[in-house]
Amino acid sequence: MNKAGKTREDTVALLKQYSAFILLAVMLLLNLIITPNFFKVGTLWNIITQTCTIILTGMGMTVVISTGGIDISVGSVMALAAVISAKSLETVGIVPAIFLGLLAAVIPGLIAGFMIGKMRLQAMVVTLGLMMGVRGAARLVNDAKIFYIDGPHASDYTVLGSARIAGVAPVQMIPILLGIFITWFILEKTILGRHIQAVGDNRKSAMLAGISATKTLMFVYIYSSVFAGLAGIVSAAKIGAADGNTLGNLAELDAIAAVAVGGTSMSGGRAKVFGTVVGALIMQLINITVNMNNIPYEFAQIFKAIIIVFAVYIQRDKAA
């Protein structure tokens, strides 16, 4: 085709494609100027430790949203997995405890997948129900109290939140990198990934091309729940306590915001894995900026709101 010279449209398209990255760069630059002590390794490790939850839940959420769905139960699922793994730790040991925690996370995913994929109920309603139900279950398991991780096996668990790789990098690097890689691999390299995005983009066309929407949707909700479960366990390990009441509260909103800022369309279709990662970093960076400059936290919320609207605005695509 006509390749001679770039037109204005080419530049606009390029800017749009990398808008989330540009935004992140701008924010880093801004911090470099205004925030004292910003460019220290410690800050970087801090960001990584703190974005772990958003990135993990965001990976699941990216996959779910690209099927045109949504999963607002992730915060509650985090709590359930954390509480179950923490409570069973002393009786069964660390590996089975984590396994039980993740298994508990699979159940709400399975329910959501069945109801949304097979019975074709609305994702928002189904996961809203799960959000309440699973939170209730988490509190029941814990008698609505905070459970401090304690006893002879406790350090096996808390090490998952506080260890340092090679003595410096926070252990959270591992689940973050694995989560990003697996999600990217599934979405970009496998048949399943094509199916996920196709079902979200045009379900009818996808089915006529031989894709089973039911199976695909079952998978994505389980995937999201497992990642939420993992996020819950990592958070509890970091704090050294599992609180069924508050752990993961509003985590679903952060995850959705990261996906939106990252450029995945809420109506389904193209999934932007790295976009979500950048979105999560932006969200966390706002917190840190506000924090390190002694600005009241309320400003962070307002600032996040502005960023979300702005990002969605520049990435909107006009109907063809």
Added chain:
Amino acid sequence: MARDILLEMKGIVKNFPGVRALKGVDFSVARGEVHALMGENGAGKSTLIKALTGIYTKDEGTIRFDGREINPRSTLEAQKEGISTIYQELNLSPFQTVYENMFLGREPRNSFGMVDRKTMIQESLRILGELGIHVDVTKPLLSYGTAVQQMVAIARAVSVDAKLVIMDEPTSSLDTKEVEVLFGVIRKLKAKGIAVIFISHRLDEIFEICEHVTILKDGALAGEMRVADIDQLQLISYMIGGEAKQLERTKGDYELQSAPEVARMTDIQQGMRLNGIGIDIKKGEVLGLAGLLGSGRSELAKVLFGAMQPDEGEVFWMDKQVHFKSPKDSIDLGIGFCTEDRKVEGIIPHLSVKENMTIALLPQISKMGVVSSKQQNKIVEEYIDRLKIKTPSPNQAIRNLSGGNQQKVLLARWLCMNPKLVIMDEPTRGIDVGAKAEIEALIQELAGQGISVLMISSELAELERNCDRVVVMREGRNLGELCGLEINQDAIMSIIASAGGELEKGGRLQ
């Protein structure tokens, strides 16, 4: 005789990322003139229309309409100027009723300022009735097929007060009878002094209804002339910029009497549409399904493909009875289905050309669920080249392709599968003459390799050129069959017409 110019577009430029869609096009239309806009797939016809009606903002150029410069920023603004448009990809609301769609954005109000539904219903019935369309206007639009939807779009466009009516491929989903109705409408518009811009890839339509033609090629003006001054071959060579071939029947008489049977359907009943039809398809046969709209052709195809379950009747594949629960079952056995409505049942809009083309093929080019991108790229490049698909890259989102190029990608989706049977519902819909020849050649080549093709087409000439055998359907029944050299347009028409009176008494509306 000087033309009384109504619309004058000058130096229109429109760029998309990686694509220069219009490179400074001049285009003018006179009052009361039916003006054809021609060009290959991706030449820029739809883009020119969208730049005129405000869907796209043009990068450069001026538009003068009815004596003054205009710059509409939306279809509604264009409509206020007196430009009414039927877009290539229908933009009605499928979940709303037929009458709501007819009055979308210009609902009549009663004396209380409320939407006046009664008037809307009555008016819709009247306007559609004039076009010979008798449907329940209170039903959602999606309960009717593409053709009825298209007629609703046409009715809507011509019922607003306009000085210029634009029709971007209005006939691509209509059959001969409805095309005649539409031409009647166009003549009435013309008699009232209303100009019409008419886009179509069917050359005989251009010669029947248009008086002036503007030809685009690769986003630039390739010619402008009176239709009376040229013939079909000349027009084609303007479009493709070279010598033109006439499309012709390449087949002789029927020779497949003893070929093995691939698929057979018997006594199929399905809802209101299929009433006991049966067909059989031989290996390497191109079987055509002819019939008017609503005759149940697409439904029959869907039953065979497993996208619809029959109420009664049996389906056999290679002499074994089969029950396809979903398209996946039939795809696994080697059946492909290129659907009629590419926007709703074909494209996956935000995914790339590459992904759209290979979506059904993936299991064949994967190991343990991981796609081999080497094989994928090879196949995609082969078909882009072969079908001359115009796209800046295989990674372009398919929604950014022109209509005809999207259609080519969807055809390639099934052709690349090495299928045993391909069902094609209106395969050349919206495809330009050059590509049509290529696709017809490909169909014959497939048949030569022993692949069977079930071809549904409203264009009888296309059936005549390509089929070994044609089954004529009406109201979900088999009306008759034509083999080999018996197949011609008149014979098909007369079969359809002959049974007309008798079946009409059944009183079933399509």
